Amino acid sequence: MRREITGYSNPTVKYLRSLREKKHRKAAGEFLAEGLRLLTDARESGYLPELLVMAKTREAHTLLDVLEAEVLRSGGEVIETTPDILSKITGKSNPQAVTGVFKEFDTSLDVIDRDAAPIWMVAESLRDPGNLGTMLRTCDAVGAGGLILIDDCADPFSAEAVRASMGAVFTQNIARASWDEFLPWLRSGAGQLVAASLRDAVPYRGAAYASPCFVLVGNESQGLPEGYEAECDLRVTMPMRGRADSLNASVAGAVLAYEVLAALEK
Amino acid sequence: MRREITGYSNPTVKYLRSLREKKHRKAAGEFLAEGLRLLTDARESGYLPELLVMAKTREAHTLLDVLEAEVLRSGGEVIETTPDILSKITGKSNPQAVTGVFKEFDTSLDVIDRDAAPIWMVAESLRDPGNLGTMLRTCDAVGAGGLILIDDCADPFSAEAVRASMGAVFTQNIARASWDEFLPWLRSGAGQLVAASLRDAVPYRGAAYASPCFVLVGNESQGLPEGYEAECDLRVTMPMRGRADSLNASVAGAVLAYEVLAALEK
Numbered sequence: 001m002r003r004e005i006t007g008y009s010n011p012t013v014k015y016l017r018s019l020r021e022k023k024h025r026k027a028a029g030e031f032l033a034e035g036l037r038l039l040t041d042a043r044e045s046g047y048l049p050e051l052l053v054m055a056k057t058r059e060a061h062t063l064l065d066v067l068e069a070e071v072l073r074s075g076g077e078v079i080e081t082t083p084d085i086l087s088k089i090t091g092k093s094n095p096q097a098v099t100g101v102f103k104e105f106d107t108s109l110d111v112i113d114r115d116a117a118p119i120w121m122v123a124e125s126l127r128d129p130g131n132l133g134t135m136l137r138t139c140d141a142v143g144a145g146g147l148i149l150i151d152d153c154a155d156p157f158s159a160e161a162v163r164a165s166m167g168a169v170f171t172q173n174i175a176r177a178s179w180d181e182f183l184p185w186l187r188s189g190a191g192q193l194v195a196a197s198l199r200d201a202v203p204y205r206g207a208a209y210a211s212p213c214f215v216l217v218g219n220e221s222q223g224l225p226e227g228y229e230a231e232c233d234l235r236v237t238m239p240m241r242g243r244a245d246s247l248n249a250s251v252a253g254a255v256l257a258y259e260v261l262a263a264l265e266k
Numbered sequence: 267m268r269r270e271i272t273g274y275s276n277p278t279v280k281y282l283r284s285l286r287e288k289k290h291r292k293a294a295g296e297f298l299a300e301g302l303r304l305l306t307d308a309r310e311s312g313y314l315p316e317l318l319v320m321a322k323t324r325e326a327h328t329l330l331d332v333l334e335a336e337v338l339r340s341g342g343e344v345i346e347t348t349p350d351i352l353s354k355i356t357g358k359s360n361p362q363a364v365t366g367v368f369k370e371f372d373t374s375l376d377v378i379d380r381d382a383a384p385i386w387m388v389a390e391s392l393r394d395p396g397n398l399g400t401m402l403r404t405c406d407a408v409g410a411g412g413l414i415l416i417d418d419c420a421d422p423f424s425a426e427a428v429r430a431s432m433g434a435v436f437t438q439n440i441a442r443a444s445w446d447e448f449l450p451w452l453r454s455g456a457g458q459l460v461a462a463s464l465r466d467a468v469p470y471r472g473a474a475y476a477s478p479c480f481v482l483v484g485n486e487s488q489g490l491p492e493g494y495e496a497e498c499d500l501r502v503t504m505p506m507r508g509r510a511d512s513l514n515a516s517v518a519g520a521v522l523a524y525e526v527l528a529a530l531e532k
Contacts, residue, residue: 143507
């Protein structure tokens, strides 16, 4: 179906705007992804938006035509509107000329098939959606199977996380669990839990990584709780040659994940 | 000097607020750093704020007492104000209870003593202040000497960059230059320019890194201009096992810088 929206007070506009807030995303089970590049990544990964919203002033683009046709063919809805209304929906003064509404994915631990990939990333109480999206992007790059979000993490379906993931939100499995759910699940099968740590740790280079390797990263300001570190099969240290004793969480995860990748592919 | 400010329209409040904008920072040659942790990092690195602004409702803290005493001893000013006015200055609804005003540093290439460190990071048109701050933090961690910002980069003295640097803005040398200034400067002495690239590149692991090594990272969406890549002494590739062909800029820089560190320390 195809229609045009010209009024700010249209209920669809209100609904789309509401998806910028976590509670409304949660209630609706839907999220927004902005921009043709992200929407094309989604399509190529097998995901079409339920609803495609385009500015009437958009420039023509073959990929957009393809997307539009496929959304209509799959029974989705295509909405044309003004750039101003699109700005109101995305909350950005210079919105990308197209936005899609997607159904949120299943994020239970059931989606994680640990034997499907040699590396999995695990984030504990990661609060910054940009860091979360960046970790998803890194997961894709190292050929990980997905990202497991432990305890109170940022929402992977927030606009900022989706944007920072550069499409990886559509290619990576994402699970959400408490530590008390995660640990028994992990121990119910093969899996090495590895964390960067200052306690009882070995150098991260040349450590005995094993597949499937679960790379655990802690909260941005607190790091990992001591009890969580104690449960790890391997604790590794990265060189810290300066004044600080830690890296940005998504950076630490990436440096470690690339080391694991190199070790497992040797 | 010590004084109290109670009115929103106080000229000092207006001045401090103005420092949230780049043009005003540039005109004033000053910037803000928020929070006791950051201010303590600054002090331990030899930098005291010209002006220290504290909420009257702050909790007592030994480090804050030390800071306050040193600011007063050095001829700086200490201002007490309400939490609301502090919020107005920082633009955050939940401001950290203390903010300092610092003089911007010299950011000419003259500040870079290439022989003082084995690694330097170089960012080209890096637009995201969070990425910039994260790169400064990584510089500190790998024992780099500093960050050289090429062409049109984000402002290293923005609140977001300062925050993301976790104090490294005070420990790392920062230079700003155009490519046409940087390249002749680089070639006027020893220095290996290395970039992650897809063109004519060798694997990043085991590549022949040499000190002083300048690790070059490109713009978030465009990457490096082809001509800049061509000038590099070494082009390396990182594994990309997924759909995407690039990493977050600060992540790519960190993975590469840690590889260089390991190679140079072997």
